Amino acid sequence: MRFPRTHRDPVEVNLTPLIDVVFLLLIFFMVSTTFETRQALELELPESVSGAAAEATPVTLVIGASGEYRLGEHRVTGDELSEALAEQADQAREHGLVLEADGQARHAAVVRALDLAGTLGIRQVRIATTEATSTRAEIP
Template identity: 35%
Template sequence: MLDTSRPRRRNPISLTPLIDVVFILLVFFMLASSFLDWRAVQLEAPAEAGGAGSMEGAMLVEIRPDGLRIAGEAVTERDLRDRIGARVREEADTRVLVMPAPGVSMQDTVNVVEDLADVGARNLSVIRQTQP
């Protein structure tokens, strides 16, 4: 016969399998997720080495540590986008030369190139200052 006088004892539930499953899910999502925004900027090499093309009508954008300049005139990022965008709408193949000054970070240069590409500039060139 069954002894009903003693309370029935439950088996303890082991949390080890649950912790294993949670750990596996954590590892899976860490490996499957991308925490960085990887973007690529398309750069094309010039068709001819030394063939600079026509500079007539080109716009020079200087990136300096103290700010941006178009043809020597200081501008804000918004003004840069507006002016280049307006010029590109008038003449789609306008050549835009981007010249970072020494000491300007590559990320700042890429940001300006992306901004110019966003407003429709397709004929972009990154140039460097010549040494005197």
């Protein structure tokens, strides 16, 4: 006896919804991820192409590569810096303060000087730079 076989359609898996879900997950993770951009910045300080020369000011604070300070013509230690700058604060408020920091100076030494100038009410602070030898417009 022969039994009639029913003809079955082949089973197909529709991949379109799966691809849509994968793309949505990819977009979600791309939008919600934070990227670390600090590694892309390579700075060489101090150079300035568009900096303008400033008029001479009577108060100049020099920060050396090893963190030593020189206010005017006098060498000053880190502990004596607040007293020495306080003595010349009136002159610095009137004419401004120029910071001449070495390119290899520690950032903490420069921030300490800026913070001290701010606490003494010196609002006109300029950072001296040298003119750049080559024009670099590589700002990402």
